[in-house]
Amino acid sequence: GAVVSQHPSRVICKSGTSVKIECRSLDFQATTMFWYRQFPKQSLMLMATSNEGSKATYEQGVEKDKFLINHASLTLSTLTVTSAHPEDSSFYICSARVPRDNSPLHFGNGTRLTVT
Amino acid sequence: SQKIEQNSEALNIQEGKTATLTCNYTNYSPAYLQWYRQDPGRGPVFLLLIRENEKEKRKERLKVTFDTTLKQSLFHITASQPADSATYLCALVANQGGKLIFGQGTELSVKP
Numbered sequence: 001g002a003v004v005s006q007h008p009s010r011v012i013c014k015s016g017t018s019v020k021i022e023c024r025s026l027d028f029q030a031t032t033m034f035w036y037r038q039f040p041k042q043s044l045m046l047m048a049t050s051n052e053g054s055k056a057t058y059e060q061g062v063e064k065d066k067f068l069i070n071h072a073s074l075t076l077s078t079l080t081v082t083s084a085h086p087e088d089s090s091f092y093i094c095s096a097r098v099p100r101d102n103s104p105l106h107f108g109n110g111t112r113l114t115v116t
Numbered sequence: 117s118q119k120i121e122q123n124s125e126a127l128n129i130q131e132g133k134t135a136t137l138t139c140n141y142t143n144y145s146p147a148y149l150q151w152y153r154q155d156p157g158r159g160p161v162f163l164l165l166i167r168e169n170e171k172e173k174r175k176e177r178l179k180v181t182f183d184t185t186l187k188q189s190l191f192h193i194t195a196s197q198p199a200d201s202a203t204y205l206c207a208l209v210a211n212q213g214g215k216l217i218f219g220q221g222t223e224l225s226v227k228p
Contacts, residue, residue, distance in 0.1 A: 006159070034215070043205065043220040044160070093159045097214070102167070104150055105207075105216055107159030 002028050002098050006108025013084055014116055021079045021111045023094030029074035030096035034105065035067075038091045047092075050077040084115040118143040122206060122219040129196055130227055137191040137222045139206030146208035149182055149189050154203045154221065163204075164191075196226045 003026040013019050023033055031052045036044040048069055049057040056069035066088075068080040077096075081088055091112055095105040119142045129135050139149070148167045152160035166173045166182040166189065173180045179192040193200050203221040210217050 004159075032214070044218045046215055046217065049215060091157075095159070095216075102148055102165060104152075104162035104165060105160075106162070109159050110157070112157070 002096075002106045004094065004096050004106045004108045006094050006111055008111060009109060010112045010114075012114045012116060015085055016083055018080055018082045019084055019113060021081075021092055021094070021113075023077045023079070023096070023108050025075045025096045025106075028096075028098050030077075031074060031099060033071060033077040033094055033096045035069065035077075035079050036093045036095065038093060038110075044093065047079075050079075052077075081113065084113070086115045089113055089115045118210075118217075120144070120206065120208065120217060120219040122204075123222045124220060126223040126225060128225045128227065131197060133196055135193040135196050135200070135224055135226070137204050137206075137224065139189040139191065139219055141187050141208060144187075144208055144210075148209070149180075150207045150216070151178075151180055151189075151191050152205045152207060152218075154205055160205055160218075193224075196224075198226045198228050201225050 005024045007022045033050040035047045037047050038044045046059050047062045050069045050071040052071045058064045071077040091110050093110040095107040097103050121140045150165045151163045154160040164180045166180045168184050177194045181190045203223045205218050205221040207216045207218045
């Protein structure tokens with residue numbers, strides 16, 4: 001089945017530093033990947049749609065200069081949280097869809113980011 | 117405004133009983149609706165997809181219904197087991213761009 005791998009699973013960083021999260025589709029090519037954020041006991045909130053070879057599309061209220069997305073190949077998208085602050089601490093999850101009509105999303109196992 | 121709402125309170129049931137979870141939506145006209153399972157600290161896992169022209173879909177102990185008039189989907193787990201304990205999320209595709217939008221999820225706890 002389709003597998004999405006996300007790395008790292010946990011990261012702790014200091015305020016002001018940047019953190020990069022990688023999302024890979026292991027056995028399929030994904031022209032589009034999606035980045036979600038989830039706070040405790042809340043639903044997944046879509047942050048942005050990552051498009052291979054072009055700019056990401058950000059949801060309203062998400063700062064594109066703070067959450068840098070790069071989708072340089074058909075199997076890799078990265079999310080960089082720049083100048084992280086404690087309020088950026090959250091669970092970040094990427095997902096991708098096999099390019100087929102009505103196919104479901106396949107999710108990575110998420111990255112728990114803690115900013116101290 | 118567009119909304120997807122699920123039972124916000126946790127659902128506690130006894131092993132062997134049927135669990136029923138509800139997903140209601142407003143101001144969407146989804147062509148299909150999906151259900152996912154999420155365990156703590158993990159990404160969601162796809163369970164079932166039901167199209168607007170399907171009333172019911174089954175997969176092993178799972179059953180999903182989709183009523184486009186009521187704008188509601190019901191998710192049933194029959195003969196529930198403690199291993200079914202998780203958060204269950206419904207999701208539908210936003211009108212443009214293929215973005216999947218999620219409800220807040222319902223936490224299910226099955227007691228032995």
